[in-house]
Amino acid sequence: MASMESVAQGMACVLFCDVVGSTRLYERLGDAAAHRIVEEGLRDTSREICAHGGQVVKTIGDEIMAVFPDAVSAWDAAVTIQTRQESVVRSVGATPESAIQYRIGFHFGGVIRSADDYFGATVNVAARMASIAKAGQIMTTAATVEGLPLPYRMTARLLAAAYARGLGEDVAVAEVLWQFSSEHTVMPSIPLAPRASPTALATLRLTSGDRRWTFAQDSAPISIGRAEGNDVIVTQARASRHHATIERQRDRWVLIDHSTNGTFVHPVGAQEFSICREALVLHAAGKIGFGRSSHLGGDDEIDFVIGS
Template sequence: MNQSRVDRGILFADVEGSVRLFRRLSDPVAHDAVEACLGEIRGAVDQAGGQVVKSIGDGVMAVFDDLAMACEAAVAAQRRLNARLIDRPVPEGEATRLRIGIHAGPVIAEAGDFFGDTVNIASRLAGVASGGEIIMDMALAKQLSPIQRRMVRRLGTIAIKGLTPPRAIAELLWDTNPGSTVTVVTGRWGGSRGPQGGPRLGLAYADRRWTSLDGSERITIGRNEGNTIVVAEPRASRDHATIEFRGALWVLIDHSTNGTSVAFADEATIMLKRQELILHGLGTIGAGFDPAKAPGGAIRFTVLST
């Protein structure tokens, strides 16, 4: 076997919600939608000077000469897909989004394929990402050029299945629309840490993000306009749920008629009905529905130590 060890940037991308599409639409229509989404990542990889190594189900693996090129391709792919959805709107629940993970380092090259820890880490990081996100190792993010570093948002430290020890991870932001990121309050604790130095809570819904939330404030979720996060979900109650900080924990409290479901990364969905749940790690919240089955309308959360 002809093997060589080289340094490369590795990108994994897959289509969020593809299973839902095949259940909802005819196979040919769903297939075309997924392929159109993957076409954007393939085009971005080629434009950035990379190479698609292989397709894996509803995703692709790509290789680049360095990390910066992988980041360039990831950002371009998300922007291309977003522009496509703006130009060609699709019915609610039928939009496709990319989940992307990036890593760089030594890999084993053999017969046009690549293997090793760098490849495995990139794949795991893609699994952590939600649709529309690009996730990478924080230590590598610090090595990017000043221009690319300005696009990095530290998420914190998280245990990722299959990887030890826990890793500090970051999101590479691609949306240049300033309205897509909202800081609700900076509070007395500021920075990237939570209240009284506890874990930091981050939330995202549709094209908006809430970060650096102050533990003295309750985060409210529901259809009423006065809520912190106003959800466009007919199954949600007007005042559906709240998230509050207790001690060193972020707690989700359901007040609704149809319940609140929480899907943690790599765990089964938990259904709350007038109950409470401690949030941890990364996951999604469904106001009146299972977010694992309909991730496009879910609230994404991160509760990460720093």
């Protein structure tokens, strides 16, 4: 056990950078060549982290954990890492099968430092942001973005709110837009909508085709899946027998995935989210897909509406 003298508390921005595509690379190029590419990528990433004032805490497999003194430094490092890797891929004309990409997540908050490692809720949230990100994406929290200068806030967009177990609150997620296109809606700030009263959000309504369900705030957890006996039965082949549950937790409706292929949630006005063996707070209205994207359509996608 670490001595009391070696434990310190403070504020820091924790960043996780994870290699995407390494399994495919090993299968295609073989162990030696793939290992060399991944190791070179991790070394380059570590150098960028240090060049932006960060410190590499540890490398876990293909993932790097780092800390920065502030969120601006972490943001700049993340964008540089993604931009550099994109340039590398373009310069060698690499195909998706012969290149690696990164998914990055970071969060600023209180941390506990013990010896050479960091612990606490900030670390957990940063790791969650990285797990949400797809290849080539950078995710952070709206709370982190709100504390940044305006030029940074202008290059972020609010996505949805993820429920981080054990934190007791919603974690609103934002994407750092380091690549711009006509499909991106840039927001000048990340305003979080005021939380409605529990009474106003007490009712959950689900719709699938001509089927309708209404659940009150005192309803038992709602089971969804292919098996008979679920409250909501779906026949989608990629759905699990006991795919998910939706339950009331304090003043929120929380979707909990238990499946193999994941659950896809597309909130109105935000980007689609996918979770697997995780939980997500449902907000306002949207569409849910079981085992596949809700964009694909079909009779088993469910529309949800929260409120009267």
